[in-house]
Amino acid sequence: MSSFYKAKEVAKILDISVTQSYRIIKKLNEELDKKGYITIAGRVPKKYFEEKYYI
Known part of the structure; x- marks a missing residue:
């Protein structure tokens, strides 16, 4: 499972x-x-996304 x-x-x-x-x-x-941080185009870390969108 990807992060x-x-x-x-x-x-x-x-x-x-x-x-x-x-x-x-x-x-x-x-x-x-x-x-x-180093990022990957077209992908976002789940933890960061969930923090920003209150999921």
């Missing part, structure tokens, strides 16, 4: 389009970059 959400998973969780989920992932990854 990352992919764009399709984010889209399903938030009930949005995959295109919009890529935009959200990009924004979250930019925040992580500023904090000094």
Whole structure:
């Protein structure tokens, strides 16, 4: 089991389009970059996503 959400998973969780989920992932990854973390395009850490979206 991966510790990352992919764009399709984010889209399903938030009930949005995959295109919009890529935009959200990009924004979250930019925040992580500023904090000094290494990120993967098109994926977001589950823990960070769940913190930001109160899941």
